[in-house]
Amino acid sequence: MGKKLLSEKFYKSMEKLESRYPSKVALLLPALHAAQEEWGWLPPEILDEVGAYIDVHPAQVREVASFYTMYNLKPVGKYHLKICTNVACCLRGSEELVEHCEKKFGIERGETTPDKRFTVVEEECLGACGTAPAMMLNDDYHESLTVSKLDQLLDHLE
Amino acid sequence: MEMSETLFAQYFNEESRPLDFYLKEMGGYTASKKALSMNQDDIIAEMKKSNMRGRGGAGFPTGMKWGFIPKQSAKAKYLVCNADESEPGTFKDRDIMRYTPHLLIEGMVIGAYAIGANHGYIYIRGEYTREAKLLDQAIQEAYDAGCLGKNIHGTGFSFDLTVHRGAGAYICGEETGLLNSLEGKRGEPRVKPPFPAQAGAFGGPTIVNNVETLAAVPYIINRGGEWFSNLGKLEKSGGTRLFCVSGHVKKPGVYELPAGSVTLRQLIYDHCHGILGDKKLKAVIPGGSSAPVLTADEIDVVADIEPLMKIGTMLGSAAIVVVSEDYCVVKLLARITRFYAHESCGQCTPCREGCKWMEDIIERIEHGHGREEDLAMLLDISNNIAGKTLCALGDAAAGPVMSFVKKFRADFEAHIRGGKCPSA
Numbered sequence: 001m002g003k004k005l006l007s008e009k010f011y012k013s014m015e016k017l018e019s020r021y022p023s024k025v026a027l028l029l030p031a032l033h034a035a036q037e038e039w040g041w042l043p044p045e046i047l048d049e050v051g052a053y054i055d056v057h058p059a060q061v062r063e064v065a066s067f068y069t070m071y072n073l074k075p076v077g078k079y080h081l082k083i084c085t086n087v088a089c090c091l092r093g094s095e096e097l098v099e100h101c102e103k104k105f106g107i108e109r110g111e112t113t114p115d116k117r118f119t120v121v122e123e124e125c126l127g128a129c130g131t132a133p134a135m136m137l138n139d140d141y142h143e144s145l146t147v148s149k150l151d152q153l154l155d156h157l158e
Numbered sequence: 159m160e161m162s163e164t165l166f167a168q169y170f171n172e173e174s175r176p177l178d179f180y181l182k183e184m185g186g187y188t189a190s191k192k193a194l195s196m197n198q199d200d201i202i203a204e205m206k207k208s209n210m211r212g213r214g215g216a217g218f219p220t221g222m223k224w225g226f227i228p229k230q231s232a233k234a235k236y237l238v239c240n241a242d243e244s245e246p247g248t249f250k251d252r253d254i255m256r257y258t259p260h261l262l263i264e265g266m267v268i269g270a271y272a273i274g275a276n277h278g279y280i281y282i283r284g285e286y287t288r289e290a291k292l293l294d295q296a297i298q299e300a301y302d303a304g305c306l307g308k309n310i311h312g313t314g315f316s317f318d319l320t321v322h323r324g325a326g327a328y329i330c331g332e333e334t335g336l337l338n339s340l341e342g343k344r345g346e347p348r349v350k351p352p353f354p355a356q357a358g359a360f361g362g363p364t365i366v367n368n369v370e371t372l373a374a375v376p377y378i379i380n381r382g383g384e385w386f387s388n389l390g391k392l393e394k395s396g397g398t399r400l401f402c403v404s405g406h407v408k409k410p411g412v413y414e415l416p417a418g419s420v421t422l423r424q425l426i427y428d429h430c431h432g433i434l435g436d437k438k439l440k441a442v443i444p445g446g447s448s449a450p451v452l453t454a455d456e457i458d459v460v461a462d463i464e465p466l467m468k469i470g471t472m473l474g475s476a477a478i479v480v481v482s483e484d485y486c487v488v489k490l491l492a493r494i495t496r497f498y499a500h501e502s503c504g505q506c507t508p509c510r511e512g513c514k515w516m517e518d519i520i521e522r523i524e525h526g527h528g529r530e531e532d533l534a535m536l537l538d539i540s541n542n543i544a545g546k547t548l549c550a551l552g553d554a555a556a557g558p559v560m561s562f563v564k565k566f567r568a569d570f571e572a573h574i575r576g577g578k579c580p581s582a
């Protein structure tokens with residue numbers, strides 16, 4: 001393989017973690033998280049580099065990564081809106097939030113705006129049912145949402 | 159215990175309690191000091207006396223589970239905390255982790271010592287990034303203070319604890335799916351036996367416990383199993399419970415109450431101040447979305463393990479979802495079933511295919527394209543899933559379908575015959 005795409009910091013943190021597990025394969029999930037943090041998603045070259053580091057076959061990396069919904073195997077927008085529509089949130093009006101976003105951005109759920117700024121997806125239960133409806137904007141939770149609160153939040157993004 | 163005194167909920171505000179506060183105000187790490195000077199069998203005996211039943215969903219007695227771990231093992235043993243909190247409607251473990259992370263850490267030190275494990279993991283759902291960071295910080299504090307790591311409290315016992323993040327898969331809440339995920343694999347449940355206590359994480363004897371289960375352990379050790387057991391009002395169900403109430407109530411949230419001390423009605427109308435807009439109650443799901451549904455006439459039942467089991471449902475993770483009269487139950491069941499179809503790992507044919515079929519049929523009924531024979535077909539499919547799969551996700555998907563169709567048959571029939579929703 002040519003030049004490394006993942007940073008020095010990635011490799012340092014993985015080395016530190018390695019002693020925590022009796023097998024190196026256990027690093028796979030933490031490594032995919034760390035790689036996605038650097039790249040925003042997991043392009044094939046990155047999956048290969050993670051596989052090479054952990055010493056598992058690239059096919060195995062893909063097989064595992066595709067099992068988990070948090071790993072983006074396709075690029076996502078700069079702002080990734082994950083709106084929970086599971087039981088507690090749907091009882092509290094999350095469908096309205098999703099529809100509002102679809103209209104606002106002119107896309108359907110699951111899509112990204114052409115300018116690559118926004119991706120809107122329906123999410124399964126986020127564990128914030130007491131403050132439903134809830135969503136994640138990238139890594140952060142936003143709870144007790146209304147359409148106007150959502151607008152306020154979105155209109156203040158760069 | 160005074161009514162105002164709670165094990166957890168009194169700290170569910172403001173911010174994460176740092177080590178400092180934990181030591182000074184909560185008697186932090188006195189229980190682990192005490193436990194590490196005890197005989198391991200005595201700790202397990204105390205846990206048995208406490209009548210702690212696992213808070214993850216199955217309600218398995220914790221002391222008995224710990225007792226399954228073999229004393230001698232050629233392979234390393236592990237203690238794993240299930241912080242996946244993936245059952246829809248559940249949001250209590252998040253509060254424990256973000257407000258009192260040290261209770262969980264101390265509980266794990268005690269549990270690890272009792273079963274002879276030197277390594278532990280907190281498997282936390284990937285979405286809880288903030289809680290994972292707070293736990294990492296608390297763990298570092300505990301290491302620095304000699305409460306974790308090598309030679310804890312100078313006793314010679316060592317325990318390393320690592321936070322391991324999941325990545326978005328409900329099935330990783332199932333303990334053997336979780337263990338596969340921890341090992342860097344797809345989170346597919348394993349064939350049992352062997353049970354984790356025999357061969358769990360990395361092939362070693364392993365205990366998997368829920369966050370709330372482990373976070374109660376310091377209290378049990380400090381105040382005694384009998385004290386904990388007596389907090390509960392029914393036999394064989396000790397301690398307090400963190401009820402997660404969501405949906406159409408005026409004051410949703412986490413309520414901590416002595417186990418067996420309240421009915422669903424009291425929770426909904428007294429603690430949560432009743433239904434939004436003072437509407438009528440339609441349905442209650444008492445134990446996370448996989449628990450069979452109850453009608454408004456069935457809520458005078460005590461919200462605990464045995465009483466709910468007796469009426470054909472379950473307390474599960476104590477996640478109570480409340481539905482008012484103007485919400486369509488067919489739509490709700492469609493959403494629940496879509497979830498299980500989406501989360502089926504696909505290993506078992508009845509679960510993989512059955513969940514998808516049920517989803518399609520319920521959606522067709524919801525949208526007014528149902529057929530007369532659909533209800534019989536739904537019951538037939540759910541009967542062919544329940545009890546016939548590798549893990550309990552199959553039952554989790556079948557239970558809601560059977561109970562919704564049975565208890566709200568008229569609503570389903572109205573959709574089929576009238577082509578639209580009667581409550582809309």
Ligand SMILES: Cc1cc2nc3c(=O)[nH]c(=O)nc-3n(C[C@H](O)[C@H](O)[C@H](O)COP(=O)(O)O)c2cc1C
Binds near residue numbers: 211215220554
């Ligand atoms: C489909 C499925 C999902 C589950 N999700 C969770 C979960 O999110 N958190 C949890 O603690 N237990 C969950 N469980 C239960 C675990 O398998 C296990 O029984 C529990 O973690 C044991 O801990 P306890 O004895 O302290 O309750 C789930 C079980 C199934 C079948």
Ligand code: SF4
Binds near residue numbers: 329501506507510547
């Ligand atoms: S019951 Fe469903 S989720 Fe569980 S192992 Fe089988 S296919 Fe997977």
